Amino acid sequence: MIGFAERLPFLGAQLFFEEPRANSSEEPCPDTYLVELTPKLEEGTNAPTRIKDPGYKGTAHSTPEYIMESVVSPSTYVVKGFPDNLMPKVFGQKLSAGALKKIVDYLSQVKAGAPPPKIS
Numbered sequence: 001m002i003g004f005a006e007r008l009p010f011l012g013a014q015l016f017f018e019e020p021r022a023n024s025s026e027e028p029c030p031d032t033y034l035v036e037l038t039p040k041l042e043e044g045t046n047a048p049t050r051i052k053d054p055g056y057k058g059t060a061h062s063t064p065e066y067i068m069e070s071v072v073s074p075s076t077y078v079v080k081g082f083p084d085n086l087m088p089k090v091f092g093q094k095l096s097a098g099a100l101k102k103i104v105d106y107l108s109q110v111k112a113g114a115p116p117p118k119i120s
């Protein structure tokens with residue numbers, strides 16, 4: 001089941017390019033390639049593991065802090081197997097504090113192998 005977490009990189013890319021992208025069912029949307037380029041944002045599962053990685057040099061001590069850090073400063077910890085500098089560094093400025101909080105709260109609840117959490 002596709003949840004909000006899978007769609008976030010697409011939504012983020014739209015925000016980054018500041019234009020809505022076509023997503024018709026007849027034509028494959030170029031943004032679908034982002035699925036392979038970005039990690040699954042199952043942060044309820046991943047964030048605690050990232051923080052414990054000996055290579056982790058960030059300052060987060062909790063899952064919400066790690067997500068916040070990843071959004072405002074994506075290069076602080078680069079997920080193994082994914083490129084550095086692909087994720088735009090602008091989301092900390094482009095998203096309002098309220099939007100950022102909702103994203104952080106939501107992604108904190110996303111767990112590997114579990115159905116997507118409800119959007120409140």
Ligand code: HEM
Nearest residue numbers: 008009012013037038046067070074077078079082086087
């Ligand atoms: C508002 C939109 C976005 C949010 C909230 C977001 C959030 C995150 C988070 C939390 C991580 C860390 C994942 C982990 O450790 O498990 C991450 C990593 C990553 N994101 Fe995003 N992302 C967004 C948009 C994008 C976009 C548009 C792209 C690509 C064009 C992208 C590419 C990546 C890549 C390649 C990584 C892994 C490398 C790294 O750790 O920097 N993200 N993102």
